[in-house]
Amino acid sequence: MTIKLILAGCGNMGYAMLAGWVKSTKLKAAEVLVVEPAEALRSRAEALDCLAVADATGIPADTKPELVVLAVKPQVIREATAAYKKFGNGETTFLSVAAGTPVATFAAILGERTPIVRCMPNTPAAIGKGMMVMFSNSLVSETTKKDVADLLSSSGAVAAIDDEVLMDAVTAVSGSGPAYIFHFIECLTAAGEHAGLPIQTAKLLAMQTVYGAAALAAESGEEPGLLRQQVTSPNGTTAAALGVLMGGDRLKNLVAEAVEAARARSVELGK
Structure with a gap:
């Protein structure tokens, strides 16, 4: 069967995407070639019945992939990308999930006529609950954009932006964002323990409450603000707690400050 997709890198994110594609039948295993230097990680791909090689020199000479997915760490993305230069300036589209690396960097390596999609995923993609955001250069056709979005949808929700500058936001x-939520769970757990709950009970309450609230917000169709109001009885316990969190826009300002710090650091890393 013809190789349609080359996956460069089968670490946690690469493997999560690969498993989603194969298990959802969006791709047949025989249509994917995985390039991964670590034997243990290659074996995971092979367990899904995908062909796997140690480096790009192992790619069959007659391979003409529709898509090359670059799922390697940002620190080595430039070196890794150069190994696929022979597929540049043609009909092959490149999809990068490396944080902070702009499309211009890939174009400089692969050629200015290369169709390139940049994607920012997050770690819940590993369980099919991720958030993937795409930016495509002008050489990517509308059909290819839809095909890539469909492929990414096996890992969660997909959105697209038209201005690459917004990738920092x-x-x-x-x-x-997942790290912010994980830390909130840590804090809510610690607060529950401080209030007298056994640690395991506090942890369960914190995790399930965050999980359930997020699911309700996603599935109810209601605005989060309205859902908050529905939980909040006048002069009740929730109102007392929200008086602390929302007083003086305390939490709103803190989250805004945190997001801005992350955005500014993303700008720095992309230079």
Whole structure:
């Protein structure tokens, strides 16, 4: 069967995407060639019945992929991309999930006529609950954009932006965002323990409450502000707590400050 997709890198994110594609039948295993130097990681791809090689020199000479997915760490993305230069300036589209690396960097390596899609995923993609945001250069056709979005949808929700500059804001909100939520769970757990709950009970309450609230917000169709109001009885316990969190826009300002710090750092890393 013809190789349609080359996946460069089968680490946590690469493998999560690969498993989603194969298990959802968006791609047949035989249509994917995985390039991964680590034997243990190659074996994971092979367990999905995908062909896997140690480096780009192992790609069959007659391979003409529709898509090359670059799922390697940002620190080595330039070196890794150069190994696929022979597919540049042609009909092959490149999809990068490396944080902070702009489309211009890939174009400089692969050629200015290369169709390139940049994607910012987040870690919940590993369980099919991720948030993927795409930016495509002008050489990517509308059909290819739809095909790439469909492929990414096996890992969660997909959105597109028209201005690459906004990728720094995307990184700050959804890319780094899971860490903010994990820390909130840590804080809510610690607060529950301080209030007298056994640690395991506090942890369960914190995690399930965050999970359930997020699911309700996603599935109810209601605005989060309205859902908040529905939980909040006048002069009740929730109102007392929100008086602390919302007084003087305390939490709103803190989150805004955190997101801005992440956005500014993303700008720095992209230079």
